[in-house]
Amino acid sequence: MDFLKPESVYNLANIREDLIRMEDTIIFNLIERSDFPTMPSIYDNESSEIKIPNFDGSFLDWIFQQQEIIESQVRRYQSPDQYPFYPKIIKESFLPTIKYPKVLANYFREININDEIKKIYITKMIPRVAKYDGEQGENYGSAATMDISVLQSLSRRIHFGMFVAEAKFQADRELYTKLIKNNDIDGIEKNITNSAVEEKILKRLIQKAKAYGTDPTADAQTASKVHPEAVVGIYKDWVIPLTKKVEVEYLLRRLEDKEF
Numbered sequence: 001m002d003f004l005k006p007e008s009v010y011n012l013a014n015i016r017e018d019l020i021r022m023e024d025t026i027i028f029n030l031i032e033r034s035d036f037p038t039m040p041s042i043y044d045n046e047s048s049e050i051k052i053p054n055f056d057g058s059f060l061d062w063i064f065q066q067q068e069i070i071e072s073q074v075r076r077y078q079s080p081d082q083y084p085f086y087p088k089i090i091k092e093s094f095l096p097t098i099k100y101p102k103v104l105a106n107y108f109r110e111i112n113i114n115d116e117i118k119k120i121y122i123t124k125m126i127p128r129v130a131k132y133d134g135e136q137g138e139n140y141g142s143a144a145t146m147d148i149s150v151l152q153s154l155s156r157r158i159h160f161g162m163f164v165a166e167a168k169f170q171a172d173r174e175l176y177t178k179l180i181k182n183n184d185i186d187g188i189e190k191n192i193t194n195s196a197v198e199e200k201i202l203k204r205l206i207q208k209a210k211a212y213g214t215d216p217t218a219d220a221q222t223a224s225k226v227h228p229e230a231v232v233g234i235y236k237d238w239v240i241p242l243t244k245k246v247e248v249e250y251l252l253r254r255l256e257d258k259e260f
């Protein structure tokens with residue numbers, strides 16, 4: 001998909017291809033994070049282990065904010081598939097603004113569920129993938145850096161729901177206009193759901209997590225670096241439902257943009 005070519009954005013097959021590629025990134029990032037224990041201190045705003053001068057937040061917040069400040073200045077958050085976790089602290093870029101053609105409805109920047117993604121990641125996903133429950137003080141920075149990669153890859157995938165939603169809206173304006181006018185959330189959810197696609201994703205993830213997590217040349221069968229069931233569970237319980245949540249949020253407001 002090319003954001004400079006809007007017609008490529010409204011093609012569901014193109015979008016799904018990108019979603020499949022993102023599976024690889026997410027699995028590899030989870031594999032890297034699974035090399036560390038849970039490390040609760042990283043996420044604790046009042047950690048007795050990690051004291052950050054003049055900062056109100058966790059160690060992860062601190063490092064992630066520094067990264068977003070840098071990345072915002074090289075235009076990361078100008079791209080329609082990138083959403084900041086700390087929108088209040090990001091900066092303008094010194095590079096010229098990229099003039100993306102309009103690819104989503106005019107309120108799309110107001111849809112950002114990164115707080116929810118971060119909370120679920122810390123409280124639910126990390127316990128599923130971490131090596132064990134505990135601390136490893138010498139690796140605070142390494143684990144938090146990996147957290148950022150996982151969170152950014154999850155966020156991109158989940159907010160891609162807006163492109164999926166726009167493609168579906170354009171494919172059947174009449175149906176969605178009716179559902180939106182009736183504020184029929186269940187109806188919208190039913191129509192955006194494709195169970196066959198979801199099943200295919202979950203089956204593929206098991207295979208990929210097994211393949212990416214093991215050494216293909218090892219003589220004896222070795223355990224996967226990440227539990228394939230954990231990856232599938234993360235998708236089934238959160239990644240797909242949150243993508244759908246973004247789709248529904250986007251569609252519910254879709255009639256606000258009358259020109260599009």
Ligand SMILES: O=C(O)C(=O)C[C@]1(C(=O)O)C=C[C@@H](O)C=C1
Nearest residue numbers: 164192193194195197198240243
């Ligand atoms: O591919 C789609 O049609 C989507 O809406 C995306 C997605 C997903 O998150 O992967 C979500 C809902 C559908 O049931 C199938 C897949």
